[in-house]
Amino acid sequence: xxxRLFRSFLVTAVVIGAALLVALPVPGQNAASTAGKPAVSPAxxxxxxxxxxxxxxxxxxxxxxxxxxxxxxxRTEDATPxxxxxQFEGRRLxxxxxxxxxxxxxxxxxxxxxxxxxxxxxxxxxxWQDALKIVDGQQAWLVVDPQxxxxxxxxxxxxxxxxxxxxxxxxxxxxxSWEDRSLYDRCITRGLPGSMMPAIYGNSxxxxxxxxxxxxxxxxxxxxRVIPLDRSSxxxxxxxxxxxxxxxxxxxxxxxxxxxxxxxxxxxxNANGATLRLIERFRRVAADKVLWSVTVDDPxxxxxxxxxxxxxxxxxxxxxxEYSCHEGNYGLRNILSAARAEEKKxxxxxxxxxxxxx
Amino acid sequence: MTLRxxxxxxxxxxxxxxxxxxxxxxxxxxxxxxxxxxxxVEWINPHVWIHMDVKGPDGTVVNWMVEGGPPNxxxxxxxxxNSLPEGLEIVxxxxxxxxxxxxxxxxxxxxxxxxxLFVGSSGPGAPPEK
Numbered sequence: 001x002x003x004r005l006f007r008s009f010l011v012t013a014v015v016i017g018a019a020l021l022v023a024l025p026v027p028g029q030n031a032a033s034t035a036g037k038p039a040v041s042p043a044x045x046x047x048x049x050x051x052x053x054x055x056x057x058x059x060x061x062x063x064x065x066x067x068x069x070x071x072x073x074x075r076t077e078d079a080t081p082x083x084x085x086x087q088f089e090g091r092r093l094x095x096x097x098x099x100x101x102x103x104x105x106x107x108x109x110x111x112x113x114x115x116x117x118x119x120x121x122x123x124x125x126x127x128w129q130d131a132l133k134i135v136d137g138q139q140a141w142l143v144v145d146p147q148x149x150x151x152x153x154x155x156x157x158x159x160x161x162x163x164x165x166x167x168x169x170x171x172x173x174x175x176x177s178w179e180d181r182s183l184y185d186r187c188i189t190r191g192l193p194g195s196m197m198p199a200i201y202g203n204s205x206x207x208x209x210x211x212x213x214x215x216x217x218x219x220x221x222x223x224x225r226v227i228p229l230d231r232s233s234x235x236x237x238x239x240x241x242x243x244x245x246x247x248x249x250x251x252x253x254x255x256x257x258x259x260x261x262x263x264x265x266x267x268x269x270n271a272n273g274a275t276l277r278l279i280e281r282f283r284r285v286a287a288d289k290v291l292w293s294v295t296v297d298d299p300x301x302x303x304x305x306x307x308x309x310x311x312x313x314x315x316x317x318x319x320x321x322e323y324s325c326h327e328g329n330y331g332l333r334n335i336l337s338a339a340r341a342e343e344k345k346x347x348x349x350x351x352x353x354x355x356x357x358x
Numbered sequence: 359m360t361l362r363x364x365x366x367x368x369x370x371x372x373x374x375x376x377x378x379x380x381x382x383x384x385x386x387x388x389x390x391x392x393x394x395x396x397x398x399v400e401w402i403n404p405h406v407w408i409h410m411d412v413k414g415p416d417g418t419v420v421n422w423m424v425e426g427g428p429p430n431x432x433x434x435x436x437x438x439x440n441s442l443p444e445g446l447e448i449v450x451x452x453x454x455x456x457x458x459x460x461x462x463x464x465x466x467x468x469x470x471x472x473x474x475l476f477v478g479s480s481g482p483g484a485p486p487e488k
Contacts, residue, residue, distance in 0.1 A: 321430040323403055
């Protein structure tokens with residue numbers, strides 16, 4: 001075990017060292033907003049993230065497009081918070097690096113392990129390293145724009161929608177029906193960008209290119225996006241889907257994907273599915289890394305657009321495996337039967353005059 | 359990598375590989391110890407289910423089903439369809455379903471050689487989704 005830990009330490013040190021040589025998401029390198037008017041411009045190409053990245057020439061496909069294909073995993077960022085933690089108040093993302101970043105990741109692992117140490121069902125410590133590689137995390141938080149690392153304030157319209165949703169839920173239990181459960185519980189979708197976000201397992205992705213198309217396969221919950229590169233118009237506003245309607249094009253070495261036409265149930269962070277627009281950028285910044293950024297623009301939900309970014313790491317040891325989630329989703333049925341059993345218990349307790357117990 | 363090490367690695371990691379909330383399905387206060395023989399293993403998504411015959415104190419045999427990790431996770435840790443053969447005697451330490459059925463979320467499996475391995479699959483150790 002000692003030699004394994006030592007090897008793990010060495011690998012971690014090498015990976016962290018290598019990570020410093022490749023691009024880190026840089027605040028402001030993606031689409032920015034201007035004077036309160038959303039200005040998510042697909043024409044805004046990310047600036048080179050570092051001198052090292054500038055010198056590196058990304059490979060091309062046989063038909064001449066930048067080649068971003070491969071098996072990817074972003075499991076190293078599972079413990080990376082979306083927004084800048086309070087401890088980094090006033091700091092810039094690109095300045096939190098080296099030993100400071102490594103220490104944060106070690107602490108994140110330690111915190112996670114300790115948090116669940118006494119829980120009867122928690123995983124032992126080495127799981128957090130072997131499966132998720134928390135200590136190999138490459139950044140301290142994900143939001144790169146605005147520079148304070150915080151998601152902008154929500155609009156009054158967004159708060160009204162949230163209130164209406166809460167009102168509609170009144171009188172419902174958490175599992176009165178399968179429809180009360182999340183799309184994730186129901187094996188339907190994690191939506192977008194949810195399908196690419198780090199998760200507790202199933203962190204594998206595949207990008208495949210063909211002339212005129214880029215295809216992304218997400219292991220969890222098994223979505224496949226086919227992105228046409230033909231600059232055609234989006235489908236009519238009445239046609240809305242869980243993963244939205246994507247259109248891509250190349251801007252230099254960067255693949256820019258513009259996705260709209262979301263269903264409200266899957267719209268990211270309770271955005272308005274009809275007005276939400278996600279601009280993703282994929283740029284290969286090293287032999288084993290594609291920098292992925294997402295600009296989230298919905299004037300019905302946030303006062304200005306915002307962007308988060310992370311490196312997707314090519315990892316041939318983690319190919320996408322089948323995750324036909326609905327195949328045997330006994331969990332959903334069991335959640336409903338558990339809720340019915342609890343209701344029965346509460347009703348019996350009430351009949352006996354005892355206080356109802358949840 | 360020997361199968362035993364592979365199994366140990368998986369079982370030690372399975373607790374947090376949850377698709378659903380443990381608390382919505384299982385009762386942390388209903389601890390169960392199940393001793394019996396594997397009758398079948400359903401290698402299905404999103405979680406594997408181990409079926410086993412458990413003999414009660416009065417001699418009655420009841421078939422229990424025990425939730426394990428996702429097949430992808432098992433495969434990545436070296437499991438194969440032969441890892442829990444039919445007839446293998448195991449002891450499962452786990453938590454029963456809230457609805458009182460003979461269904462449990464596994465915590466540990468003890469193999470015939472006494473090796474105790476972790477198997478819980480819906481532990482609350484999962485960080486929230488971003």
